[in-house]
Amino acid sequence: MSQWLSAFPFLTPYEKPFYFVILGILLLPSIFASLKGKRLGGYQAFLTLFFLWMSFGGPHRQQGFALIAYVVWQLLIAASYVRYRQTANRGSWFYLSIFLSLLPMILIKVLPLYTETQPLLYFLGYSYLTFKSVQVIMEIRDGLIKELRLRDYIQFLIFFPTISSGPIDRFRRFTAELHQPPSSEKYVELLGKGIHYIIIGCLYKFIIGYVLGSQLLPIIQDKAVNQGFLFLGSLGYMYTYSFYLFFDFAGYSLFAVGVSYLLGHETPINFNKPFISANIKEFWNRWHMSLSFWFRDYVYMRLMFTLIKKKVFKSRIVASNVGYFALFLIMGVWHGLTWYYIVYGLFHASLICLTDAWIRFKKKHKEKIPSNMATKGLSIFLTFHAVCFSLLIFSGYFDTLLKLFFTYNI
Template identity: 65%
Template sequence: MIDFPHMIPYANPIYFIYLLIALLPMILTLLIKGKRWAWYQVLVTLLFLYMSFGGEDWKQGVALIGYVIWQTILVWFYFHYRQKKNASKIFYLAVFLAILPLVLVKVMPFVSGHASLVGFLGISYLTFKSVQIIMEMRDGSIKEYNIFRYIEFLLFFPTISSGPIDRYRRFEKDVENPPTPEKYVDFLGKGIHNFFLGFLYKFIIGYYFGQVLMPVVAKIALKTGGFSWELVAYMYIYSMYLFFDFAGYSLFAVGTSYLMGYDTPINFNKPFLSWNIKEFWNRWHMTLSFWFRDYVYMRLMFTLIKKKVFKSRIVASNVGYFALFLLMGVWHGLTWYYLAYGLYHAALICLTDAWLRFKKKHKEHIPSNKFTHVFAIFLTFNAVCFSFLIFSGFLDTLFFK
């Protein structure tokens, strides 16, 4: 019997050897016949879930199984009882119960000092998928509930640990309509390109920033103490590491999806070339920001405007931004720097909105050319890097420990 080692997805080059060997039959079948073997994809999924959640991390595996059972039954109940008399109460109860395991994972370490037993790698992204389905069932966008398809969507192994966060209807369309051999050639080309670029990002550039430069600069900054040029250097180095490491992972996840014939959405689109903070969030961790936009911000705005909580739409929008980014901060963790990170981005977006309104009103007096565009990119880049310095928690270590 083959004893597969425990591996975090895309963290070890050996992982890719197992991955390519496992996907080869799927690649050949799609390339020659334009079909998938559903049973083979199930076997590959179970294999890689075992590699990620088995062995020494068996407790995470048990938590994952329990979580999937919980969410599957919950969504089934909601689908069948969503049109009862108390439909609204049932909806809010279903959403609450869907996010309850994630809440326990985030709160328990803060309350008891111990990790929650229901936690596992990727619980946030599975929760986002489950809540998305409940909301779209309420909207009427999802009209059928196929338990196997739901579990297949939830446990799509290329993206299970850190996204990208796909949409159920888009995923279902890919399942039901595998690419033709001609189209799959493009998928295969993009998949291979993503793998090579991902290796460059994560294992070369990301490694250099994160494992070579960052420890040296951090040590000097801590020794110097307070605000220093070493702290500024740490800010930029950490920002580069965060981007190349996470973007590299995302390239691997999307590339694997391409090899399997799935058009999983990309997660990054040259975010450091953004000319304002709103554009940045349209380019950085895109599937997460779009999820929060569609399922939190837009629904909150609809409620605030419909109930006329605020007379001004601008005030309502600003309140929505602060609520949204504060929630994103809490999602990362219950520490001051994550909350500060969220509030900082909310303030930046509100200021950006105010500037865009002012600029539109006085456009004849405000220059707009290549220089101003480059200057806007420069300002946005530095504002984002400062937010990543907050996010890193290094300031907590520097000033409070």
């Protein structure tokens, strides 16, 4: 038994093609049942446990224990808050519940600043589960979730296709599908789309992403940093890294969406041709959409409601701009407590504020400012390069240059 376990291929989700071989074989009973309009709830629970074990067992068992502890923690918080809402309607426990729900993620982010070892709380995908948990507490408070079945909540949190890389689903949408499987005709459509997304994901992740990230990026960085081609090398690195990040992450997201479709769940798409956006606001409606929509709905809109209700600022424009900077500062800190992530967030906040100002100016002078294919093309060109520059900041490339500069000058 121990020899078999030591030989078992414990794999990170969607890491290697062999993961898809195992996935394809084990999904067959669920696919055949779904083609008949049925959902094998018990078998899908087995699939979740098996693939979580394959990802968080063996050499990753510490992460598996952390995942179990995390789910129990979030269950206790959600159940306590639901019970509290049945007896009181004050806000103190709401804010405490939000803080306690965020606490594991905060500790995972902060503890590495004081120790070189990885926190015991860490597991792959902890951020996405935190966003789901906070979302549920907020919607309970808003009265959108009237009843919280703990079994549904557990399935929502640990739905294995999306646990490591998102997209971030919504609880009410997920549970509606959980209790109402798609018809045979609908599932045939989902099956075709799911297979299509997985094939495109393989193209993105294993071919284009591999060539850009593993083959080209190291060569370009070496040319820029070590061989004196600083400007052209940095420009090449900016373009290559931007496309690599898109194809790698979009590939992972397509895998998650495709596998979800095969299980009869229409998990939302995460990317929608972001590099053809005409402005930065449109970009965030196309890039990592489940994350940007989550921050919009659960951070920005609620912050704006508070600022306007409390009349913190007389001008809605000022309130909006403050909201954008707060939003993207939080988003930058969420990526990591490093200066270039924070600058990345503030850079995007500045771009959005400038975009809003430009939109207001155009509305006021719409007769004087042309709007045609040429101006749209120019807008796409400028937005694309602004985004690529922001991703160059995000990559930590400038941090590498600064360290080299100070090393050589010292």
